[in-house]
Amino acid sequence: MIPLYGFLQxxxxxxxxxxxxxxxxxxxxxxxxxxxxxxxxxxxxPRVMVAGRLLDLEMTVAAAGLTALDKFEVGGTR
Amino acid sequence: MLKRxxxxxxxxxxxxxxxxxxxxxxxxxxxxxxxxxxxxxxxGWDEPFRTTYAEYVATQHEKxxxxxxxxxSAGRPEDFAKLPREWKSAVKLHAATLPLAEFAAVIGNxxxxxxGRTSAWRTTALFGALDEFRHTQIPLLLMNDxxxxxPQLDWTHRLYHSNNWVAIAARHLVDELLAGAxxxxxxxxxxxxxxxxFTNLQFVGLTALARQVGDxxxxxxxxxxxxxxxxxAQIGEPVLRTLVRHDRDxxxxxxxxxxxxxxxxxxxxxxxxxxxxxxxxxxxSSFKEFVQEWVVDQYLRMLEDxxxxxxxxxxxxxxxxxxxxxxxxxxxxxxxxxxxFDLVVPGPDERRWLRQHYPGSWDxxxxxxxxxxxxxxxxxxxxxxxxxxxxxxxxxxxxQLVLCNGTPTKNSATTMQKDGQKYIFCSEPCxxxxxQEQTRYAEHKDIVKRxxxxxxxxxxxxxxxxxxxxxxxxxxxxxxxxxxxxxTRTP
Numbered sequence: 001m002i003p004l005y006g007f008l009q010x011x012x013x014x015x016x017x018x019x020x021x022x023x024x025x026x027x028x029x030x031x032x033x034x035x036x037x038x039x040x041x042x043x044x045x046p047r048v049m050v051a052g053r054l055l056d057l058e059m060t061v062a063a064a065g066l067t068a069l070d071k072f073e074v075g076g077t078r
Numbered sequence: 079m080l081k082r083x084x085x086x087x088x089x090x091x092x093x094x095x096x097x098x099x100x101x102x103x104x105x106x107x108x109x110x111x112x113x114x115x116x117x118x119x120x121x122g123w124d125e126p127f128r129t130t131y132a133e134y135v136a137t138q139h140e141k142x143x144x145x146x147x148x149x150x151s152a153g154r155p156e157d158f159a160k161l162p163r164e165w166k167s168a169v170k171l172h173a174a175t176l177p178l179a180e181f182a183a184v185i186g187n188x189x190x191x192x193x194g195r196t197s198a199w200r201t202t203a204l205f206g207a208l209d210e211f212r213h214t215q216i217p218l219l220l221m222n223d224x225x226x227x228x229p230q231l232d233w234t235h236r237l238y239h240s241n242n243w244v245a246i247a248a249r250h251l252v253d254e255l256l257a258g259a260x261x262x263x264x265x266x267x268x269x270x271x272x273x274x275x276f277t278n279l280q281f282v283g284l285t286a287l288a289r290q291v292g293d294x295x296x297x298x299x300x301x302x303x304x305x306x307x308x309x310x311a312q313i314g315e316p317v318l319r320t321l322v323r324h325d326r327d328x329x330x331x332x333x334x335x336x337x338x339x340x341x342x343x344x345x346x347x348x349x350x351x352x353x354x355x356x357x358x359x360x361x362x363s364s365f366k367e368f369v370q371e372w373v374v375d376q377y378l379r380m381l382e383d384x385x386x387x388x389x390x391x392x393x394x395x396x397x398x399x400x401x402x403x404x405x406x407x408x409x410x411x412x413x414x415x416x417x418x419f420d421l422v423v424p425g426p427d428e429r430r431w432l433r434q435h436y437p438g439s440w441d442x443x444x445x446x447x448x449x450x451x452x453x454x455x456x457x458x459x460x461x462x463x464x465x466x467x468x469x470x471x472x473x474x475x476x477x478q479l480v481l482c483n484g485t486p487t488k489n490s491a492t493t494m495q496k497d498g499q500k501y502i503f504c505s506e507p508c509x510x511x512x513x514q515e516q517t518r519y520a521e522h523k524d525i526v527k528r529x530x531x532x533x534x535x536x537x538x539x540x541x542x543x544x545x546x547x548x549x550x551x552x553x554x555x556x557x558x559x560x561x562x563x564x565x566t567r568t569p
Contacts, residue, residue, distance in 0.1 A: 003530060005472045005481070005502055007489045012405035012446055014472035014481030014491050014502075016526055035469035038412050038453060039446045069500040069526075071493050 002061060002068050006032035009075035010040045019061045026057035029074045043076035086128060090198045093117070110193040111262030113325050120195040120320060125202055125312040134205050138212070145216065145302050152294035153220055155227040163420065163557040165291050168355035170230050170419035172284070172296075173217045175248060175347050178238035180213035182256035186268055190261035190313070199313060203261070206269075206310030213303050220299060229551050233418035240547040241534070243416060243471075243525055244346075247478035250522065251339055262317060266329065267336035270314025275377045276340045277307050279348050283368040287352065290360035315384065322385050331514065333381065334389040338507040341395065342402070342477050344369075349403025350410075353435075354421070358428055364435035366399055391507040394490070398483060398505070400439035404432075405482040408446045412467045414554035415542055422557045423450055425564045442486045451565065459561040468538050473524040475501040476508035483508075496520075 006017040006028070015035050019028055029046040048055050050064050050072050066072065095117070096104055107114040129137075158166065187210055190203035221234040237245050238252075255267050281304030288297035321329040345365075352365040363371075378388055389395065407421075414421045424432060424447055433440040450465060457464035472481040472491070483505035484490030492509050494501045499520065503509040512519050528534040534545045542548045 003470075003526070005491065005493070007481075007491060009488075010442075010445060010486050011489075012443070012482055012486060013409040014489060015467075016470035016472050035467070038465060038467055039408060039449055041445070041449055068530075069493075069502065071491065071502065073489075 002066065004028070004061075004066055005069065005071040006035070007071065007073045008032050008036045008040055009043070009073070010078070011036045012039060014071075019066070021060065021062040023061045024057060025055055025059050025061070025064060025072075028061060028072065029057070032072075032074050041078055043074070043078055046074050046076040049073040049075065082130070086130065089130070090128065090201050091196065093121070093197045105193055105195060109189070109260060110195060111260030111264075113321070113328070115195070115320070115324060117195065119324070120199070123196040123199050123316050123320070125198070125316060127202070127309045127312055129202075129205060129309065134208070138208075141302050141305070145298055148294055148298040149220060149223075152298075153223065155224050157295065158224050159227065161293055162291065162357045164355045164357060164422045165293060165360075166228070167419040167421065167554075167557060168284075168351035169293070169296055170233065171347060171350060171355070171417075172280070173221050173231065173234040174237040174418060175244070175343075177214045177217045177234060179248065179252045179256065180210045182252045183207075183210040183268065184214065186256040186259055186264045187310070189259075190264055194261045194265075199261075199265075199317070202310060202313050206313065209306035209310055212306065216299055216303065220295060230418050230420075233552065236547070237418065242418070242546040242548070243473065243478075243480075246525065247473075248343070250478045251343055254518075255336065255339070262321060263332060265314050265317035266321065266332040268314075269311050270318050270380075271333055271336040271377075272340045273307050273311035274314055274380065275337065275373055276344050277304070277311070278372040278376075279344055279368055281307060283363075283372060284348060284351060286362060287356050287360060290362060291356065315380070318384050326385070329384075330386050333386055334391070334507075335511050335514070337377070337389055338391065338395070338511065339477065341373075341398070342479060345398070345403040346406055346479065350407055353403065353432065354407050354424060354428075358431060361431070364432075365403060366436065369399060389507075391505075391510070394483075394506055397485065397490075400436055401443070401485050402483055404436070404439070404443045405486065406480060408443065408450075409471070409480050409482055411450065412465070413471060414556065415462065415466060415538075415548070416546060417554040418548065418552055420555050420557035423447065423454065423560075423562065425451075425562055439485070446486070454556075454560040454562070454565050455567055457560060460559040462555045462560070465556070465560060470526065470529060470536060472502065473526055474504035474508050475522070475524055476503055476512045476519060478522075478524055479504065 001018040004017050004019050005014050007014050017031050017035060025048040029048050033042050050066060055064055101117055184207050187203045187207035191200050191207055194200040194203055218235055221231045225231045238249060259267060281300050285297050285300040318329060349365045352368060381388060410417060411421045429444060429447060453465045474481055481491045481504045490505045492503050492506060494509060525534060529536050535541050542553055
């Protein structure tokens with residue numbers, strides 16, 4: 001498992017999300033939204049950004065170049 | 079017999095030129111601080127209180143007598159029990175973060191009482207050490223009598239001895255600011271920035287709220303401590319003026335570093351108390367208004383007066399003033415079992431008040447409380463874990479606090495890779511401080527790194543019980559069990 005720092009748009013804090021290398025970024029966004037669910041309503045169409053770049057939700061964590069303790073952001077519309 | 083004015087300076091400023099050893103050996107730079115300057119540069123050092131030991135003892139005796147009288151009349155368990163539930167949490171938060179930090183300040187003051195560069199500075203620092211010892215003892219004494227009726231108050235003494243996340247953050251600050259600093263950094267950081275700049279917020283602002291709430295004991299305790307702070311804080315300015323004359327960049331750095339670090343602490347401790355844990359009818363001003371009056375206006379004036387500029391990160395500070403303590407509070411509420419005091423959900427009236435006082439930022443924060451409130455409406459009263467987070471929280475590698483800076487729309491956390499290690503910071507100022515003194519900070523492990531190293535459990539309940547040292551009796555809950563008049567539950 002790869003620990004990543006996730007930041008969900010609308011949330012008050014950053015969380016540590018445990019990801020698998022073969023998780024898609026869409027799945028990663030789901031994990032973060034689930035972890036922040038007590039504070040933040042789910043996004044209709046989440047977008048994942050890594051190092052300022054908007055990435056395809058089908059891309060895997062490994063393909064996105066994410067390694068332990070990297071940061072990702074999830075935004076979109078509610 | 080000589081009059082006071084005739085002998086005072088002889089007693090306070092009894093300096094001489096050592097002949098058997100050099101000044102540099104009596105006051106080595108490692109202990110006395112940099113820049114190392116010849117005695118003549120410090121000879122004009124003075125402060126306005128010019129107290130004698132006899133006067134100090136007489137004044138303190140009077141204050142102790144008066145404090146004791148209030149303890150006897152308003153400090154009993156039945157008095158504490160009558161206070162509003164959320165205010166009791168403000169007391170627990172303040173009482174736990176204060177006394178052992180004050181004890182660390184005894185050490186900082188004693189180092190200045192030995193290695194400060196003039197006798198007058200050393201004398202005032204000695205009074206400062208006595209003050210801080212008093213500030214350790216007062217809350218420990220007052221809260222000790224209440225522990226039997228409220229076990230959360232045991233954290234008044236326990237917090238700094240634990241691995242609770244607040245304790246880790248507080249020790250990271252206090253060890254450097256108070257216990258480890260040399261007299262020059264201590265004078266600028268603790269006496270000038272922390273005490274002159276910030277403690278009025280706690281000791282004047284919170285005292286006013288304690289009066290409004292009817293908490294005579296806390297009002298008296300804070301007021302009694304504040305008068306000591308006002309005196310020994312005067313050490314800071316004359317040290318800073320000398321520093322500015324000889325190394326302006328270093329003076330600016332120390333002020334900027336410690337303003338940011340102090341701000342983060344007070345935002346949590348005082349921000350929570352003023353905007354969430356004070357019952358609405360007792361609130362006089364918002365935390366932001368208190369900060370603007372007691373910190374911003376005065377501190378910027380003082381900086382200008384000594385020839386320094388406002389911190390480079392001022393725009394980030396202004397964003398934080400509108401958001402930071404709100405973001406930490408919302409986060410702490412949803413992880414309330416990780417602290418030793420209970421928290422409350424701001425109801426419709428409180429949220430209206432917050433919108434009124436934070437017109438530029440509350441619209442971004444309100445949906446979080448809308449969500450939490452809706453969750454309570456679907457959860458049985460008292461079922462705290464139904465409205466609670468379970469994921470591991472991210473912490474800043476400088477301040478060790480939760481990654482809550484920036485805004486809900488754009489968290490300002492920033493990462494860095496250096497010498498094969500990865501770091502994350504809640505804000506650009508925290509990253510900047512880390513980069514300036516990397517060797518000092520790099521090896522400190524935040525909670526995430528402790529979990530990944532197998533030093534702390536990843537499971538929330540194991541973390542609370544076995545690592546933070548909390549139990550069901552002491553961990554934080556919703557102060558009303560989620561049973562709010564506005565929380566209408568559908569059967």
